[in-house]
Amino acid sequence: MNIVPETAPFSREQRAWLNGFLAASLFDRLGSVAPASAPSGSPPVARPRPLWIGVGSQSGSASGLAKKVAKAAESKGFEVTLRELDRITPDELSGLERLLVVCSTWGDGEPPDNAAGFWSRLSDGAASRLESLRYSVLGLGDRNYADFCGAARRIDERLEALGARRVAPRAECDGGDRAPFTAWMEAVWPSLDRVEPEGAPPSVASPIPGPDPVPGSGPSAATPATACPWTRRHPYPARLRVARRLNGEGSSKDTRHIEIELGDSSLAYEAGDALGVQPSNDPALVEGILQALGLDPGVPVSLGPSVPGGSIDLGEALANRWVLTQPSPALVKRLAELAPGSLIASLSDPSRRPDLESWMAGRDVLDALRSAPEARLDATELGSLLRPLQPRLYSIASSPKAHPGEVHLTVGTVRYEAHGRSRLGVASCWLADRVVPGVTPVPVFVQVSRHFRPPSDPSRPMIMVGPGTGIAPFRAFLQERRATGATGKNWLFFGDQRRATDYLYSSELDPLHRDGFLTRLDLAFSRDQESKVYVQDRMREQSGALWQWLEEGAHFYVCGDARRMAKDVEAALRTVIQTAGGRTEEQASEYLESLRSEGRYQKDVY
Numbered sequence: 350m351n352i353v354p355e356t357a358p359f360s361r362e363q364r365a366w367l368n369g370f371l372a373a374s375l376f377d378r379l380g381s382v383a384p385a386s387a388p389s390g391s392p393p394v395a396r397p398r399p400l401w402i403g404v405g406s407q408s409g410s411a412s413g414l415a416k417k418v419a420k421a422a423e424s425k426g427f428e429v430t431l432r433e434l435d436r437i438t439p440d441e442l443s444g445l446e447r448l449l450v451v452c453s454t455w456g457d458g459e460p461p462d463n464a465a466g467f468w469s470r471l472s473d474g475a476a477s478r479l480e481s482l483r484y485s486v487l488g489l490g491d492r493n494y495a496d497f498c499g500a501a502r503r504i505d506e507r508l509e510a511l512g513a514r515r516v517a518p519r520a521e522c523d524g525g526d527r528a529p530f531t532a533w534m535e536a537v538w539p540s541l542d543r544v545e546p547e548g549a550p551p552s553v554a555s556p557i558p559g560p561d562p563v564p565g566s567g568p569s570a571a572t573p574a575t576a577c578p579w580t581r582r583h584p585y586p587a588r589l590r591v592a593r594r595l596n597g598e599g600s601s602k603d604t605r606h607i608e609i610e611l612g613d614s615s616l617a618y619e620a621g622d623a624l625g626v627q628p629s630n631d632p633a634l635v636e637g638i639l640q641a642l643g644l645d646p647g648v649p650v651s652l653g654p655s656v657p658g659g660s661i662d663l664g665e666a667l668a669n670r671w672v673l674t675q676p677s678p679a680l681v682k683r684l685a686e687l688a689p690g691s692l693i694a695s696l697s698d699p700s701r702r703p704d705l706e707s708w709m710a711g712r713d714v715l716d717a718l719r720s721a722p723e724a725r726l727d728a729t730e731l732g733s734l735l736r737p738l739q740p741r742l743y744s745i746a747s748s749p750k751a752h753p754g755e756v757h758l759t760v761g762t763v764r765y766e767a768h769g770r771s772r773l774g775v776a777s778c779w780l781a782d783r784v785v786p787g788v789t790p791v792p793v794f795v796q797v798s799r800h801f802r803p804p805s806d807p808s809r810p811m812i813m814v815g816p817g818t819g820i821a822p823f824r825a826f827l828q829e830r831r832a833t834g835a836t837g838k839n840w841l842f843f844g845d846q847r848r849a850t851d852y853l854y855s856s857e858l859d860p861l862h863r864d865g866f867l868t869r870l871d872l873a874f875s876r877d878q879e880s881k882v883y884v885q886d887r888m889r890e891q892s893g894a895l896w897q898w899l900e901e902g903a904h905f906y907v908c909g910d911a912r913r914m915a916k917d918v919e920a921a922l923r924t925v926i927q928t929a930g931g932r933t934e935e936q937a938s939e940y941l942e943s944l945r946s947e948g949r950y951q952k953d954v955y
């Protein structure tokens with residue numbers, strides 16, 4: 350609540366304090382705030398109402414919401430401190446009265462990089478009790494991931510376990526759905542100051558539910574990447590120019606170098622950003638589903654207000670709007686009801702949940718329909734049971750300074766056999782096989798990655814670990830540093846299966862290495878010798894030099910596989926710090942933490 354005019358002769362801090370004081374007095378009169386315990390008859394005692402907002406955000410969405418929370422809190426008279434979660438020290442935390450946490454989830458249910466240290470301190474058995482803390486948590490996530498909003502949930506539960514009082518239930522935002530955020534904000538303000546009677550039960554741990562997504566309403570919106578009009582919800586129909594195979598004859602991989610023209614879109618990006626691509630489904634899968642249900646592709650289906658006119662043909666909805674490669678739980682449940690004698694019905698018994706989950710793994714909508722052939726669904730009901738098709742993100746492999754008006758990607762195609770049928774990754778195979786260069790529109794938007802950038806100081810060394818498609822952003826970083834004349838040393842660790850066929854971008858990297866711009870290049874081809882060798886092994890071999898670079902202020906980057914590679918690389922980095930740096934295990938953790946908090950350890954993993 351801004352009571353003191355902006356023009357009043359006070360500093361920002363003084364004005365915030367006065368606003369807080371006046372707002373508290375006003376609320377006191379309205380009876381909604383704990384009264385300041387002043388003896389009756391004495392003038393009201395000024396009670397600053399400090400509120401900390403802790404944010405955990407990888408690509409900026411949670412940061413954006415946290416800023417909105419901060420603005421709203423200030424307008425309500427709170428004295429706001431907005432901090433990255435990692436920058437809240439244990440001492441500060443144990444002294445806090447009010448904390449709002451806004452945190453996304455990354456990797457496989459992990460906290461974002463700027464919340465990892467906070468979580469490790471909070472989850473430590475020795476963490477201090479937080480009895481005087483009142484808090485609430487807002488999570489951001491994506492229901493397509495198994496551990497939806499897992500990081501926010503764990504922080505919420507841990508704060509409660511440490512004795513803090515949850516003043517409003519956790520809210521969880523899925524993709525761009527901001528309804529839970531709005532509901533959470535409404536719930537939080539009145540309760541942050543309310544005094545519960547002794548022994549009142551804490552707020553329940555279950556989250557504030559958002560409304561069900563409108564079936565078929567298309568991909569949800571995220572915070573726009575830039576001020577430009579092309580966003581996740583309104584992607585730019587770009588043209589693909591090149592989808593060249595990077596692997597040689599005989600490779601078991603099919604990785605593509607993709608070039609996309611940005612035309613007159615005014616889409617801008619920086620080295621480190623990702624490109625969102627809204628793909629189309631495999632026409633063979635669309636056809637199979639239409640046949641299995643005996644449906645006409647020309648039947649109109651309603652998609653609600655997101656589509657001009659409200660409806661499109663079923664064939665187009667199946668091609669472009671809905672997820673066909675995984676059956677939704679809602680579809681499985683409905684098929685079980687419609688076909689009680691089917692396998693899917695027997696697996697749907699609650700006691701057989703693990704069996705159902707393992708049956709669903711690797712099966713698609715067509716498999717589900719075929720397993721319950723007597724189930725009939727019309728187009729409208731089918732649409733209500735399928736989830737919206739989400740865009741895929743790709744780390745940008747070019748610098749706009751080297752390739753103005755273009756975006757390059759390094760895309761690994763996903764192809765495998767499962768349950769007797771060959772399966773195709775939706776976006777990667779669409780880009781590689783079905784997009785006709787110069788003809789098929791490719792809907793794209795820029796996903797800004799503020800936390801993944803080359804060093805802002807051009808003289809700093811940078812160490813990049815990017816095996817497989819993880820090379821993509823480092824191609825961009827090298828182009829960027831070359832274009833800007835950055836003088837810092839550059840070291841790349843790259844790996845894949847075989848040098849002869851899988852050394853991606855060798856025709857660019859070798860010359861860069863030869864002319865010394867790429868100061869060091871360490872390669873690990875796992876299948877070129879008896880025992881497997883990976884980038885993390887090369888890191889260990891180079892412990893001394895790696896340690897020296899880190900001590901010279903190098904930034905350390907890793908990109909690619911999150912499940913194994915990024916974890917193994919982090920383990921190798923710890924080993925380097927311990928062996929070459931002569932640190933204990935605990936000191937190595939602190940060293941890593943300080944690299945993170947200085948922005949010198951950045952990850953782009955998926």
Ligand SMILES: Cc1cc2nc3c(=O)[nH]c(=O)nc-3n(C[C@H](O)[C@H](O)[C@H](O)COP(=O)(O)OP(=O)(O)OC[C@H]3O[C@@H](n4cnc5c(N)ncnc54)[C@H](O)[C@@H]3O)c2cc1C
Pocket residue numbers: 623674711741742743744745759760761762763764765767773774775776777778818819821953954955
């Ligand atoms: C920030 C970010 C950056 C990224 N950058 C890149 C990049 O530079 N290059 C790149 O190639 N990708 C990148 N990705 C991954 C990319 O977004 C897609 O996830 C990937 O291309 C697969 O999408 P798809 O639609 O082709 O496959 P989907 O249709 O989504 O299928 C993939 C799924 O198929 C299943 N699957 C795959 N292989 C098998 C198997 N052998 N057996 C059983 N099931 C299997 C898995 O469930 C997997 O999740 C990035 C992701 C993120 C989040």
Ligand SMILES: Cc1cc2nc3c(=O)[nH]c(=O)nc-3n(C[C@H](O)[C@H](O)[C@H](O)COP(=O)(O)O)c2cc1C
Pocket residue numbers: 405406407408409410411412453454455456457458459461489490491492494495496497498499524742954955
């Ligand atoms: C590589 C990757 C992994 C993710 N993992 C999860 C996850 O495990 N659980 C989840 O709920 N959301 C997950 N998400 C979704 C993000 O939490 C979601 O996009 C969120 O809005 C990002 O917020 P931020 O920009 O503040 O980091 C993941 C997203 C990406 C790109």
